[in-house]
Amino acid sequence: MTKIKDNYQVTLTQDGWTGIACIAEKLNLSVSELLERVGSGELTIVDPEDLEDYLDLQDALEAEADPENQQRIPWEQVKQELGL
Structure with missing residues (x-):
């Protein structure tokens, strides 16, 4: 129709x-x-900032799923290395 x-x-x-x-x-x-x-x-x-946030989230999820990124570093170690 x-x-x-x-x-x-x-x-x-x-x-x-x-x-x-x-x-x-x-x-x-x-x-x-x-x-x-x-x-x-x-x-x-779509607001460009919302799109950028979505793409950043997708990148973070892909990076986290990558077997090469499976080593976890304690937060205290990160702060110490950054001098915080």
Whole structure:
């Protein structure tokens, strides 16, 4: 079933429009399709800091699972080596 689309108006700065158009182009979508997918929850906007935290967590989990990283060093030893 095809949904009927209505016309809406948004007001953007030139930089805002250029940015959205660039994102749509990278995803091979029209601006309308991009906004439709964001609005329907099909695409999610992620804060760059949240993404960085997620990637850092993934790196930490991979490092912890690496057999070469299985040696545990007591916290007191770490503090002593750092002069704390």
